[in-house]
Amino acid sequence: MDLSIKMLITAVAVPVFGAFLIPFAARISTAARNAFAVLLGLFTFLAAASLAGTVLGGQTAGFTLTFPRGFDLILHADLLSVFMASVSAFVSAIILIYSIDYISHYENQTEYYAMVVLFLGSMMGLVFSANLLWMYVFWEMTGFASWRLVGFFRSDKDVAKANKTILVTVFGALCMLIGIIMVYFDHGTLDLRALHGAGISYAAAAFILAGILSKSATLPFSTWLPDAGVAPSTVTSLLHAAVLVKIGVYAYARIFGVTFAAPDAFSNTVLYLAGASALVSAGAALIDTDIKRIIAYSTVSQIAFIFLGLASGNKTAFAGAILYILMHSVAKGGLFLCAGIIEQNTHTKDINKMGGLFSSMPVTGAAFALCSLSVMGIPPFGGFFSKFLVFSGAAQNGNLAVLLMFLAGAVMTLLYLVRLFYKIFLGEAAGHGNPKEGSVTMVASVMALALIGLALGALIYYPSAYADLLTNTLGVNLQ
Amino acid sequence: MNLILIPIVLPIAAALALLLICEKTKYIKELLAAGAAIVSLLAAANIFLQPPADLTLRWFGSAAFTLHADNLSAFLLLAVSLFSAAISVYSFSNPAKGPAKWFFFNLLMTQGFAAGAALADNMVAMLFFWEGLLVFLYTFIALSQNNHAARRTAMKAFLINGVTDLCLLVGITITAYIAGTASMSEIARNKLTLEYGWAVFAYVLLMIGAVSKAGAFPFHTWIPDAATDSSATFMAYVPAAIDKLLGIYFLARASVYLFALNQTMSLVLMTLGAVTILVAVMMAFVQKDYKRLLSYHAVSQTGYMILGIGTLNPIGIAGGLFHMINHATYKSCLFMTSGAVERQAGTTDLSKLGGLFRAMPVTGLCFVIAAAAISGIAPLNGFFSKELVYKGALDTGYTVFFIAAEIGSFLTLASFLKLGHSVYFGDRPENLKETKEAPFSMLLPMLTLAGICLAFGFGAELPLNWLIVPSLAGMSIPNPTMSGFHLDKLYFVSVIVILAAVINHLIGLAAGGGKADKASDHIHYAPVLKETYALAERRAFDIYELGMDKAVPFVSRLLFKADRFFDWAIDALPSGVAGFLGGSVNRFHNGSYPLYMALTLIGAVVYILLAGGLK
DSSP states (O other): OOHHHHHHHHHHHHHHHHHHHHHHHHHHOHHHHHHHHHHHHHHHHHHHHHHHHHHHTTOOEEEEEOOGGGOOEEEEEOHHHHHHHHHHHHHHHHHHHHHHHHTTTSSOHHHHHHHHHHHHHHHHHHHHBOBHHHHHHHHHHHHHHHHHHHTOSOSHHHHHHHHHHHHHHHHHHHHHHHHHHHHHHHHSOOBHHHHTTOBOOHHHHHHHHHHHHHHTTOTTSOTHHHHGGGSOHHHIIIIIIISHHHHHHHHHIIIIITTSBOOHHHHHHHHHHHHHHHHHHHHHHHHOOBHHHHHHHHHHHHHHHHHHHHHSOSHHHHHHHHHHHHHHHHHHHHHHHHHHHHHHHHSOOBGGGOOOTTTTOHHHHHHHHHHHHHHHTOTTSHHHHHHHHHHHHHHHHTOHHHHHHHHHHHHHHHHHHHHHHHHHHSSOOOSOOOOOOOOHHHHHHHHHHHHHHHHHHHTTHHHHHHHHHHHHHHOOSOO | OOGGGHHHHHHHHHHHHHHHSOTTOSSHHHHHHHHHHHHHHHHHHHHHHSOOOOEEEEOSTTOEEEEOOOHHHHHHHHHHHHHHHHHHHHGGGOOTTSOHHHHHHHHHHHHHHHHHHHHBOBHHHHHHHHHHHHHHHHHHHHHHSSSHHHHHHHHHHHHHHHHHHHHHHHHHHHHHHHHTOOBHHHHHHTOEESOSHHHHHHHHHHHHHHHHHHTOTTSOTHHHHHHHHSOHHHHHHIIIIIHHHHHHHHHHIIIIIIEEOOHHHHHHHHHHHHHHHHHHHHHHHTOOBHHHHHHHHHHHHHHHHHHHHHTOSHHHHHHHHHHHHHHHHHHHHHHHHHHHHHHHHSOOBGGGOOOTTTTSHHHHHHHHHHHHHHTTOTTSHHHHHHHHHHHHHHHTTOHHHHHHHHHHHHHHHHHHHHHHHHHHSSOOOGGGTTOOOOOHHHHHHHHHHHHHHHHHHHTTHHHIIIIIHHHHHHTTOOOOOOTTGGGSTHHHHHHHHHHHHHHHHHHHHHHTTTOGGGTTHHHHTSTTHHHHHHHHHTTTTOHHHHIIIIIHHHHHHHHHHHHHHHHHHHTHHHHHHHHHHHHHHHTTOSSOHHHHHHHHHHHHHHHHHHHHHHO
16 A cells, blocks of 8 residues: 555544544543644644645545445545645644643543544545545534534533534535535436536535535624634634634535536625625624634634635636635634633633733734734735735636625725734723733744744745645636 | 845845844944945945846746836835935934834835835735835834824724725736736736726726825825824834835836826826825914924825826926925935934924024024925925926816915925924024034934935936936836926916915914914914814814724624624524424324324325325
8 A cells, every 4th residue: 555545544544533542541641631632633734744745746645445335435635635634734733732731721621632633533534535425424523523612611601602503514514415415316426536527506506505604604604603702712713713614615625616617607606605704794803892703703704705716716716715725724723822812811802801911912912913914914924925816816707896895805804803903902901900921832832823824925935836736737617 | 146136135134133132232233224224225226227137036826026127116226225224324323213123123124125116027026015014014103102192003004004005906916917917017018008997997996005105195194193103213214205105106107107097097196186285285284293294294295296197298207206206305304303303302392392493503404405395495306396297287288286286385385484483493492492413323314315405406407317217218208308497487486486485474473473383373273274174183084083983883883783684594593483383393292192193194195195296
């Protein structure tokens, strides 16, 4: 068996099965459990990243476990899946490191680590699956893990929000299942490699889209995401910023970007939905006063920009969307982790009760500012390039209404992030004690994400070349 | 390494090196900053004299990173480097600039990014540097004073420029798509026309980006606020010099290099210019603070440049570009004098100053030269560039713009008579008896800039032939015939304007009881104007305040309602429906065996009917 195939199996199997070993590691000691969880995260990242060499060399790696009736478990590493897996696993690893301090004084830690790693494993399975049915299976596994994680604190309110999360996403997933079954009856197979370039009926596409929108928290299924902000910040960071919401985006790219040729009218509908989503959630981000809800609304709004790129139907926009996934994961993950430090040290999530925190938390403040700048798309941060490419693609697409919607969305992004930063770190101090800076590991994690955002901008040539290669090799029906 | 990279890379590298230096050390930071700025200036001079080959690096997507020093870019680079060097020397012993490390960091970063924006041939690369300046604009203002006002103004500057930079971004994407390339020199070979809607939209977006950077109406409102809430050094550097240079540079590029504009757009630009001149100068005239008064003039003067470029004729464009460099010179110098007065006398409030000429003769002399230049008094540099703009405006046939520009000149001179009189002449207040001249490091850059005002005035042919005409030629604009232009009848108009301003000042003095700082009160408190001024002071015409107070909350509340509606639709509505259906169905589960049998039968019948119907 080829090394790359071994790595592919490792990337999926290690976290999925490792997650079930975490309770046993916890029997040994807390430190052993924590170290084991972090190692699982790092190992998964390395395994996923090691595949980059193979796919960049123009090859793919595949592994098939045969099941009857064409429901084979097919793991397939190509440019898109390796990209997605590396980004997700990298942010997950950082979050696991940050968790060691963050989570240390709460209950149910073992379950927490097991669920985070299980989530990571299902994510790996999801992105590497080249069979729609298995994609669905892993999809539901991520939903299960996120349900347990959002309900990490066990109060009635938390549990209700966790239930909302799973009900909305499972509703979407079941719609998607119908769509997948329709595809099966139309084409007789669910192997995405065999379906490359095939057509898809409107009904099937619409059902699958419902699943995507609900997972990626896009209008009309967006509001579970801000509600899920009751979870610990690490979870919001993992689920809502970096990884979970990208599942829908990934599925869109995988199904409508590189497999089926999406009908034009369908893409246009997605564009309008995304535009409305960008505006509505940006407006909500300007009104809300809960730091994590604001960042979650911001995520909804930014996800819409990724959909803009994916659905614009040209190479520039598609490559921009791929870069957007990367830049947004890093920057938004950093913002949520900053919010975690702030929340833990000020004991509030209400931004009106903060103010003037920059003097007591300078490093967190700086990291927050740097990540915000990347989300706003200000050069020299990485976010500038992805935003520019997405807008370029939208201009090529030639839909003025959509372009104006997103211009307004980008303007509002500036407004709510500047407002947020000002309210938390500058402004008049509002009745908090003198909160301390976060612990060294926590502050180092957020600063690392902030600086990576900067480095991605400075070295944009490499990620951009990757995105271009991906688009040119795999893209279907792109101008 | 290609020489063209030095003005960009060196300042940025020096800025990063600064961060490693301990805050407590003395002079190392200053020397490093001044050294980097001066070496960059030398490199820029070299690039100007001997344009190096283009530099193209591979970048992202289809965008190439191309630096190209054509005449206009090299001219602009030289100007950017000159002001950076002047400011870094000026800041040597000026304490009113915030923490030295961050001040010089911002200064050098701004210099590097501005140099990049000047040299970039690819619009995407230009945007990268241009928009990158935003970060340093924010930190520059926010760190210049340790108070909330500075941070609020920094936020205002950041947001106004951030929004218009986004417009520029979208404009550039559309322009690049229409033209099929983002390279400005390639687009210029086959200029775009405003024949269809997308092109007009693209140009308008580019124009918004450019005039907003230059600080024109209505995007100017952060500049007067920054005058009070930041340092004189910042004002002398960014709003007076760098922002103007870049904004007008790109306005010229967009208006005559990339696009071939039509008559309508020319009128739009000229109107924007005239309105900017008048609105800002009216505000400037009644100001009671040295820096704030200057800041409104920094806005007003932009109007002349926009008006000049908007004429679209060679004379007017030459005037606009010449005015750009002249304005940067004297306005930077004027802000430097305000910083010197602030350092030595401790205030910039006009009512507390007076008679400083004897105490600070060099500063006073520089002020007089620069003030005469901005007022367009012959034979200083401002006179010549304004004459060109007047001539260009007259040549379009729309005399109204010429008249607006002349009224602007009248009020400019009037307000500098008031300013100069109240700071440098008249009686010196008791507490300023001990005031001394500013240190040499502050005087040297002031003297240099004042010297340039004189040199570009007495030898106006030199900059015109060396800087402006080649720049125009680089944009393939025919050489305007400018020889002897200052001897035509416009000369007499300018004499009349000067006389009118002097008479106005004397009337104001008489009405204000001989107090120079009250010399504008006869206009300030005139009927109608009084109420308008009161509204303006309360920021009733400030689009930023209006937007943030009214429009943004309104729109976001509306959108938030939409968000709550969708939340209701996926949460409360399905829960309610499920509850209702569950409750209804529940009533049939009453344990009655006959009911269950009946329901089963009905179900079976319905199934058979449906199944049969389907076949």
